Amino acid sequence: MGEPSRLSLRRQLLLWLLLPQLVLWAGGGLLAYRFALTYAEKGIDQSLTQSVRALARQVKPIGSGLLIDFPRAAQDVLEQDPKDRISYMVSSPPGRFLLGNQHLPPPPTAPSGENEPLFYDGLLEGKPLRIVALDVSYGAEDDRQTLRVQVAKGTALQQRIASELVADMLAPLLALGVLLSMLVYAGIQRGLTPLTKLTAQLENRSVNALSPICMTQAPSEVHGLVQAINGLLDEVARSVHQEKRFINDAAHQLRTPLAGLISQVELAQRDTSDPVLLERLRKVHTGAERSARLVHQLLTLARTETQARHEPLDLAALTREVAREWTPRALAAGMDLGYEGEEHLRIEGDDLQLREALSNLIDNALRYTPRGSTITLRVDRRPDGARLAVEDNGPGLKPEDLAHVFQRFWRGSELPGGCGLGLAIVQEIAHRHGGEARVELLQPQGLRIELRLG
Known part of the structure; x- marks a missing residue:
């Protein structure tokens, strides 16, 4: 199962x-729209109040009747806008149609008092209206009657005014919001720059670069993180130093007694002719040599895990030099050891570690290939980096064993002398040089082990 995806700090800050x-911008827009509607409604109510009172003044009692002095021109003015026209109705008593548009909806309740306008909403032909009703008394004291005047106006204009007002308000706010977002993004980018620099410093460091991180300009929080990392690096450096010291002490304490044991056994073998004793001494000598080799390989593996120096070197010249050093042993074993490849190939690497890797590969080839075999060292340039290969025409390995070649303490042969760490060291050295070690079977027989160095 893969690791759960996590938002970066930059995205979390932008999100929050x-x-x-x-x-807030959307909520502010809704509130602004509601306020605009409220103020537009107040404006319409004031206009309707003026209209209904003006219309009520045009209705004059004459004796027991009414004189409605409402010229046609005024009526045309009220109804001139078919989309948002003003409709009216005069009734007396309230509800008994006299003049205007008799389809105006009645008020839900009667006005609270005479000459007190009552506002309410209604529908006419499916369109929303804002309506005001005004009751006016007329007639003699002993025969008072009530006249109701209603004036209605569509709310389309109200909504249009509110929308335009909100649009005029929100457009600048939207521009300011975009500008603020850009400033927030720029601020986050600038604020996270110290973390980006810290990440770059840590990524560009080699495994053994344990010197303190230096950041002079950074927020206090990042300084605290840098101090914590520097404290950890200091502890790691101290631990590595102690480990190196232990390795050096172990090399001195283990190699010297084993070398002395081997020398004493060889002297004892020359000083005795008893076959039983000679066989026992031979077994002791073989065990001591294997122990000495195991100690050497363990110490080498420890050094490759804690040390790595990358300096300019000529890989081709180094390979030829190592081949010359191993030529006497190859001749003694009856094998042909040679070099093929580039005359010069410059890389960045650790001279001692690459010598150790080559020595392990040549030693394996000499140890596990029969007499008369050919061992070839190759150095060439590939698209993915330099290649260093050691190949032989020996029996090779079984295909199912190839996956285990670089495992520690795994051995592909029961021949005495090996300890199963040589190829593990080769793989570790390849990793320290930004590459990897690979193994390949050759046809019709043989084995190639190569290092791809980045």
Whole structure:
């Protein structure tokens, strides 16, 4: 199962800073629209109040009747806009149609008092209206009657005014929001720059670069992180130093007694002719040599895990030099050891570690190939980096064993002398040089082990 995806710190900051801004902007737009509607409604109510009172003044009692002095021109003015026209109705008593548009909806309740306008909403032909009703008394004291005047106006204009007002308000706010978002993003980028620099410093460091990190300009929080990392690096450096010291002490304490044991056994073998004793001494000598080799390989493996120096070197010249050093042993074993490849190939690497890797590969080839075999060292340039290969025409390995070749303490042969660490060291050295070690069977027989160096 893969690791769960996590938002970066930059995205989390943008999310927490910009999302509330967007929510507040949308909420502010809704509130502004509601306020605009309220103020537009107040304006319409004032206009309707003036209209209904003006219309009520045009209705004059004459004796027991009414004189409605409402010229046609005024009526045309009220009804001139078919989309948002003003409709009216005069009734007396309230509800008994006299003049105007008799389809105006009645008020839900009667006005609270005479000359007190009552505002309410209604529908006419499916369109929303804002309506005002005004009751006016007329007639003699002993025969008072009530006249109701209603004036209605569509709310389309109200909504249009509110929308235009909100648009005029929100457009600048939107521009300011975009500008603020850009400033927030730029601020986050600038604020995270110290972390980006810290990440780059850590990524560009080699495994053994344990010197303190230096950041002079950074926020206090990043300084605290840098101090914590420097403290950890200091502890790691101290631990590595102690480990190196232990390795050096172990090399001295283990190699010297084993070398002395081997020398004493060889002297004892020359000083005795008893076959039983000679066989026992031979076994002791073989065990001591294997122990000495195991100690050497363990110490080498420890050094490759804790040390890595990358300096300019000529890989081709180094390979030829190592081949010359191993030529006497190859001749003694009846094998042909040679070199093929580039005359010169410059790389960045550790001279001692690459010599150790080559020595392990040549030693394996000499140890596990029969007499008369050919061992070839190759150095060439590939698209993915330099290649260093050691190949032989010996029996090779079984295909199913190839996956285990670089495992520690795994051995592909029961021949005495090996300890199963040589190829593990080769793989570790390849990793220290930004590459890897690979193994390949050759046809019709043989084995190639190569290092791809980045």
